[in-house]
Amino acid sequence: MVFDPQTLRLLDTFATRTRRSFYGIRQGAHRSQRRGHGVEFAEYRSYELGDNPRYIDWNLYARSDKVYVKRYLEEETVSFFIVLDGSRSLTHPDLRIKWESAAHLAACASYIALASQDPVTISVLGGTHSPSFWGAKAFTSVRRFLDTIPSPSPDSVPDGLDIVDAARRAATRVSFPGICLLISDFLYPLEQVAAMLGSFRARNMEIHAVQILGPSDLDPSPGSFGGTLVDSETGEPLGLSLDQNSRERYAQALSAHIERVRQHCYGAQVQFTSSIAKEPLAQASIDTLTHMGLFV
Amino acid sequence: MMTMLGSAISAASPWFLLAAPIALGLLVYIFRVRGSSNTTVVSTLFLLKDLPQRPQGRKTFIPPLQFWLELLLFVSLSLAAANLISTKKGRHVAVLLDSSLSMGALASEGTRFEEAKTRATRDIADSSASTSFTVFSGSTHLEKLSSKPTDKTRSVERIESLELSQGKDSLQEQINQLVNDPSYDALWVYTDHPMEPPPQSSRIIVSSSHQKTRTDHNVWIQEVSRSTSPGPEQLLVSVRSTLQKGFAATIKTLCSSRSKSQELPSATVNIEPLQRTTVTITPLPEAWDYCHLTISSPLSTHTESIHIDNEAWVTKDQSLSRVTLQSSLTPDQLGLTKIPLITIASTIKPANPNEPLIIHRQSLNAPPTAASLLVMPPAGPLPWGGSVEESTAITIARWDDSHPIMRYVKPSLLSVPEARVLRCPVSAQPILFSERGPLLCAGESRGVRYAISGIELFPFDGAKTPTLSILLLNTLTWLFSNAGTTSANALPTTVPLPHDTTAVEYVAPSQEPLPITPLKTVTAPHAGVLKVTKATGDFLFFSLNSFYESESDLSLPRPITVTEGSAPPPTATARARELYPWFLSLALIVALADIVRRLRRRQGWGAA
Numbered sequence: 001m002v003f004d005p006q007t008l009r010l011l012d013t014f015a016t017r018t019r020r021s022f023y024g025i026r027q028g029a030h031r032s033q034r035r036g037h038g039v040e041f042a043e044y045r046s047y048e049l050g051d052n053p054r055y056i057d058w059n060l061y062a063r064s065d066k067v068y069v070k071r072y073l074e075e076e077t078v079s080f081f082i083v084l085d086g087s088r089s090l091t092h093p094d095l096r097i098k099w100e101s102a103a104h105l106a107a108c109a110s111y112i113a114l115a116s117q118d119p120v121t122i123s124v125l126g127g128t129h130s131p132s133f134w135g136a137k138a139f140t141s142v143r144r145f146l147d148t149i150p151s152p153s154p155d156s157v158p159d160g161l162d163i164v165d166a167a168r169r170a171a172t173r174v175s176f177p178g179i180c181l182l183i184s185d186f187l188y189p190l191e192q193v194a195a196m197l198g199s200f201r202a203r204n205m206e207i208h209a210v211q212i213l214g215p216s217d218l219d220p221s222p223g224s225f226g227g228t229l230v231d232s233e234t235g236e237p238l239g240l241s242l243d244q245n246s247r248e249r250y251a252q253a254l255s256a257h258i259e260r261v262r263q264h265c266y267g268a269q270v271q272f273t274s275s276i277a278k279e280p281l282a283q284a285s286i287d288t289l290t291h292m293g294l295f296v
Numbered sequence: 297m298m299t300m301l302g303s304a305i306s307a308a309s310p311w312f313l314l315a316a317p318i319a320l321g322l323l324v325y326i327f328r329v330r331g332s333s334n335t336t337v338v339s340t341l342f343l344l345k346d347l348p349q350r351p352q353g354r355k356t357f358i359p360p361l362q363f364w365l366e367l368l369l370f371v372s373l374s375l376a377a378a379n380l381i382s383t384k385k386g387r388h389v390a391v392l393l394d395s396s397l398s399m400g401a402l403a404s405e406g407t408r409f410e411e412a413k414t415r416a417t418r419d420i421a422d423s424s425a426s427t428s429f430t431v432f433s434g435s436t437h438l439e440k441l442s443s444k445p446t447d448k449t450r451s452v453e454r455i456e457s458l459e460l461s462q463g464k465d466s467l468q469e470q471i472n473q474l475v476n477d478p479s480y481d482a483l484w485v486y487t488d489h490p491m492e493p494p495p496q497s498s499r500i501i502v503s504s505s506h507q508k509t510r511t512d513h514n515v516w517i518q519e520v521s522r523s524t525s526p527g528p529e530q531l532l533v534s535v536r537s538t539l540q541k542g543f544a545a546t547i548k549t550l551c552s553s554r555s556k557s558q559e560l561p562s563a564t565v566n567i568e569p570l571q572r573t574t575v576t577i578t579p580l581p582e583a584w585d586y587c588h589l590t591i592s593s594p595l596s597t598h599t600e601s602i603h604i605d606n607e608a609w610v611t612k613d614q615s616l617s618r619v620t621l622q623s624s625l626t627p628d629q630l631g632l633t634k635i636p637l638i639t640i641a642s643t644i645k646p647a648n649p650n651e652p653l654i655i656h657r658q659s660l661n662a663p664p665t666a667a668s669l670l671v672m673p674p675a676g677p678l679p680w681g682g683s684v685e686e687s688t689a690i691t692i693a694r695w696d697d698s699h700p701i702m703r704y705v706k707p708s709l710l711s712v713p714e715a716r717v718l719r720c721p722v723s724a725q726p727i728l729f730s731e732r733g734p735l736l737c738a739g740e741s742r743g744v745r746y747a748i749s750g751i752e753l754f755p756f757d758g759a760k761t762p763t764l765s766i767l768l769l770n771t772l773t774w775l776f777s778n779a780g781t782t783s784a785n786a787l788p789t790t791v792p793l794p795h796d797t798t799a800v801e802y803v804a805p806s807q808e809p810l811p812i813t814p815l816k817t818v819t820a821p822h823a824g825v826l827k828v829t830k831a832t833g834d835f836l837f838f839s840l841n842s843f844y845e846s847e848s849d850l851s852l853p854r855p856i857t858v859t860e861g862s863a864p865p866p867t868a869t870a871r872a873r874e875l876y877p878w879f880l881s882l883a884l885i886v887a888l889a890d891i892v893r894r895l896r897r898r899q900g901w902g903a904a
Contacts, residue, residue: 228336231339
């Protein structure tokens, strides 16, 4: 994965904007739920033994003859939990553009987060471990990690990945609630999508779901004279000839599915963004980041 | 055989045409097999399963673009292999209209030229619809009026747009050229020349609108020159007529200078029957640049056949344009009459030691006292020093671009199989070199310019050998560039101009600017006086006259004899055209388009 200087300059202009505040691990750039010694005033509290006398509001004491301390909102880091759908519907060699696009988007989001000193954890559904990264220099490690994720060979037997179970196991690796960036094609039955999102919602995270669609998702036509369609997940074949009418119906069905996912996300307070995998990846990723609303 | 767009199309190897339907069937089969073996990995099978299914056997055959491209490729190849031949139906007629000066003679209905146009138009209109025509205008040069054969309507339009030239005709050569061209089924000639003997072949039809006979009366100016010695400045005018009896004619002279025009007293001349009569016009005004002379004959307007040749122009400074030629060949043979820069004064000995010289293949004992051009001198010493070697085969090796003689000359294009290598005199600069030594030297000795050429510069034939022609014109311009006037013998003519010319225009008979070519020449279409304006503000005047005795003397019959050469008579196969290059080109284009399409699809599929 190669980033040209122009793309990096563009990414430098982005900043993270969270809707919620979280407890962070250390001092950072985001408003935290923790009260402390930040800049923004939060509340008054009665002085208790052990409080630092520097924070006593002496003006208030003069007026009320009671001792209060001023409390401020702490500014801390926010944990980024980037989840990549590692199922064959993205990693299959024939659909590789989807994976490349998803990985590139994950890398871009990591770059922005790491530049703000926010910790980033990347988890690939179906993967065995979820490494964490910290600091701007860790971006090289992020790229190296994403590059090392192998794609299954076209002839390999489908592993029958249970995406819901994989999502549940990935969610258990979340140490601190924060932002969850879930990148998938969401081309599963709605129940599975709902279960997958529910796993992360249960961890009290701000979820941003990014749907990556490939050209074959938009037009799965196997050829002008028909052919066999093979499911990327299960390897199940389906002999089908798509004429113009069938294509239109398929397009309607796909739109309806996406709309259902979008509606579910809306109800579950999940920010949903749909994008199409295309070259050049950098431009596509920046377009998606702009539309997500997480980065400004 | 099949007829299409007026052409019969046949195939030399018709069996190859069967390849086209075979290719069609094969492609359909291949595409069906290709389709059935296609497997596409998708992520949306759960959506596709819900679509209404159609049985595999009832698949509609909807050929993609690739199918059509491949089919077109195979069909093109099979058609190319079948070697289709297109044979044009109908006759192809060459129509040659004599547009020389004599065709301007009066006839019963207008001029001979107008009559010829009417006849040609009528003949074309009467011909069959499948006949195609190529119209030629025959004067000094044979001019083809259309690059491709045209139909009746366009041919008539072209004939109606034809204009009479002021040149002489070369009809004999032009007819021979067209007769021996197998691309024409017939040749229709419209001229005033008689055809003797009448052509035997039905391919040649000569329509003589008015044969030259002694009944045509014409009076014309044959030559005009300015003379300063002996005595005062005077104009010498030679006139002739075709009348059988003597008569008195009047010559009017109108001389113009930059500031004013002055009409001289009319001169009366007694013209002897069928003889050249010279009249002297003197005195001339003190200041004049050019004069316009007109001869008025006692013949009435309706009796005088050609009016164009009754006038002539002469410019004042003409002495320097006279060049003496020393050669065993005539100026005509050397093509010098085509060069309006010079007027050949003598072909034997220099009448005036101050007159420039052109010495062709002759020796020179002493350095001349005027500018001189030595072309292919015999082997031996040169009078300025240096020497000439025997003729030998040469290759042009290098040249000196900086010399004015080499301006616009591309010696790499020169094809000179044989030349004489020179050892240039000390006072001369070598300009053009072969591997063995210089071939062209130019220098100045005692204030007199000279040039020696070891390569044959003659005959001057214009565009046929453009490099040699430009080289010769440059050399003449460099040697005789102070020549102020000229007279052309073949209109339209190309006049070489001085380097620093800024504008050229006709000042007589009417004001008319002319475009200057990058080679600093100008094409003068008709007789008159050209005014050349130089960068320094000086003027030069060139007089251009159309003196053609052969055209003006209507008493000369000058019959044309047509001899059909050894060229085969035109047949259908002569104009048959093989179409396989077109089909091969089409196949190549289709193949390239298919490759480009595949590449673009491979690179840009993500854009979907």
